[in-house]
Amino acid sequence: MTAPSAVKAALATQAIETPSWAYGNSGTRFKVFAQEGVPRTPREKLEDAARVHELTGAAPSVALHIPWDRVDDYAALATFAKDLGLRLGTINSNVFQDDDYRLGSVCHPDPRVRRKALDHLLECVDIMDATGSRDLKLWFADGTNYPGQDDIRARQDRLAEALTAVYERLGADQRMLLEYKFFEPAFYTTDVPDWGTAFSHCLRLGERAQVVVDTGHHAPGTNIEFIVAVLLREGRLGGFDFNSRFYADDDLMVGSADPFQLFRIMHEVIGGGGFVPEVAFMLDQCHNIEPKIPAIIRSVMNVQEATAKALLVDREALSVAQRAGDVLGANAVLMDAYNTDVRPLLAELREDRGLDPDPIAAYRRSGWAERIVADRRGGEQAGWGA
């Protein structure tokens, strides 16, 4: 297996972006269970994110969602983040929470609604200029519920038109990440349902249009690591929205439902040369019943554990077994790495970096949870959809 020192050196470079919305209240369509002490403003979300980074050393940036994180002065918010030891990351657009979007946003049959959606996307690029963000994440809830409701190909044309306008507005160092999702909220067609559709739009746009893989956005049984391998091979894997799912888009803690899948994905990332800053490792999760900050810390640790196991894979031995057609031998190389307990190695890495080996216990001892419950009283609680 790969030497632990090499694994530790690689892990020390890994950055996992946390989403602002994971710090706030969220729920299902049945109920949002409000928690005490959750952030009331984008600044308070950043204060919580700073705790996650302080304790893990691996979560230096925070993704914003507009308008959930709307502020008057984005440059000032970026400075506030910097003073906390953070940076503002991906800007997530939101063209799904407005009555005008009942029939879609950029694919809507009415040009007025399409213009409104496009204006929002362009505004997000303005925000990126102010925050210094590299990536714009685009997820469209667009689709139809009934056969015949709208013209599938016309909707693709409208989508391409909007994407082109946004792409042309991007700065030289900025990228567009196009996210796909196979269904929900649309139930018959979704306009960007899969990686093939996202990839074909990105191909036409240019190299700064990249596909983002949200691990909760596939039909059950989909081989996500295969998609990862193909996108990397094509130079079009822009990043991940990590989360876990048992049924649909459950947005549970990454690595909680299927840590083996996460390992297989990271194995393809590493093998495909994707362990680079160009492939963004982001969380996209909602913590409905569990306390938010420790859940996010746990998620960061789960990504680190899967990565450590994937880094441990003896690629030389794997290649020898594969070339020899040694089916069982090749599989054993992978399973040996997966079955290694990497927690001591990660504890050691944290100690090397002056961190507590157990971030969750350190968080409990820190008193932050009690402090925010005492301090953050009153006001509107900012969360999913706030």
Ligand code: PSV
């Ligand atoms: C859609 O389900 C999604 O995964 C997109 O990334 C949204 O921006 C995000 O969820 C909001 O939580």
Ligand code: MN
């Ligand atoms: Mn997502």
Ligand code: MN
């Ligand atoms: Mn999702």
